[in-house]
Amino acid sequence: MTHDPRPFGRLLTAMVTPFTTDGTLDVEGAAKLATYLIDEQGNDALVISGTTGESPTTTDAEKDTLLRAVVEAVGDRARVVAGVGTNNTAHTIELAHTAEKAGAHGLLVVTPYYNKPPQAGVAKHFLTVADAVGLPVMVYDIPHRAGTAIATETMCRIAEHDRIVAVKDAKGDFVASSWVTSRTDLAYYSGDDAATLPLLAIGGVGLVGTSTHFTGRIAKDLIEAFERGDAAAALALHRQGMPLFTGIFRQPGTMLVKAGLRARGLPAGPVRSPLVDAGDDELNQLRQDAAAAGIVL
Template sequence: MTHDHPAAPDRGASRPFGRLLTAMVTPFTPDGSLDLDGAVRLAQHLVDEQGNDALVLNGTTGESPTTTDAEKEALIRAVAAAVGDRARIVAGVGTNDTRHTIELAMSAEKAGAHGLLVVTPYYNKPPQSGLLRHFTAVADATGLPIMLYDIPGRSGVPIATETLVKLAEHGRIVAVKDAKGDLTATSWVLARSDLAYYSGEDALTLPALAVGGVGLVGTSTHFTGALAKQLIEAYDAGDTATALSLHRRLLPLFTGIFRTQGTILVKAGLAAKGLPAGPVRPPLVDATTDELAQLRADCAAAGLELPE
């Protein structure tokens, strides 16, 4: 499964989840309960209007820390039934408990997910040997392809290069959502494995492509999806000038969506556009008037309109 020497990625064959994925928010009703009808409408918008090849459900942007296991399964079933014929459904199943993660993985597979996103166990800060055992145990327990989620800013522990290269030997561990922000480390993993790397930071999409990445798992892509996909396709076609132009155009929103916690601003922006979103669940808080005004300014700077 690993390459002995650095090799240029075969972009046609090494995109297990396509080019563009959005980590979808989970719509709630005004009283804070799960809005499955809204989730279906939002998923259809993201796939049919924003060009997403796949959707990540039950990620952090989907408020997975505050949704129940039953809600997670219901969300996967509803969205997979609605758009699973034209987009891949990647279910976030990662927790800091290996047994619970395996339970969520098995539930997601039964509910119709096409792949799994498994984040580094957070807070308990396992050693690299623990990460290797955790990810391998999840991969052994399911038949679905797995995208590892390397985000030390949230988890507290990076997945080391040697650990990633070792995990790449597992037939079902096929991709990484890379939010480490270390393109040198990314480059070393790509030179020594056949893992498909997706940028986990919107603004690093183009730099990640330049070192061999294959796409983006985005947050601002609730709004920028169609243009972000154009960026990736332009780079693939060798039109780096267009890719750079789009990167610079979208930078205000690629970064602005994270001025506060990303879910908060995405839900505020979706509501302004008349799309399903609803409130956030505590401990998150809904966007302030000033935060929404700043989001409108960031959208305008990227050439995108957010209605008043």
């Protein structure tokens, strides 16, 4: 089956989840942040309740409330992808059904983490979830967090499913990714901001970013420059963004994104334990990284 080559557009941001000062979900803030990411940062879609959105420490009910608020806020201006990945296939299906009812346009499903299933189990997990829902699925390959990589043969196998349409690629193995993009029509999105340009060169279509809370316009322009054949412009934008593409990960991205958003007066609030809020030194370093990319925080 031939899929849309860019099923979720070119630029997505894995949105942080705003909390109030007492640590509860900030629904109004989430709607405001989603609007900012679309209108000011140029996102085609948003990923809600990914790891950057602190999904390990939000409840299923909070995930549903958050998703509904963002879907309503963005309307038809952007797509919303719900993070539903867990290391329990049955629980992932429950979250997927809830997200579908809430109006999500797609699902982000990460490799089951910690329990380290064999490749047969990895394939079964993704195929079982895709069988259970009517939404397109973006597979998230991030072995340095999940503990298990999705093997090339496994990726090619699951790509045969009509609803498995995209990959968020944070594996850092461009040879493996190149094999998959040459053998399937999966839409490959970089899961690492700094790897966007290299991935585009081997058949990628876009980025699911973290620094793109601030660098969205740079990243979008980079992708569009590459698509129109202007490799020099794409490279210049890649180099411009690099200080913040990489600097946002000096600490877990959630911590620094929220610090930067707070500095800009945008909804963010605190992080939940076991993360800790970035301190003054970390914020100052983030500001330096941003300034090196031409961005003021």
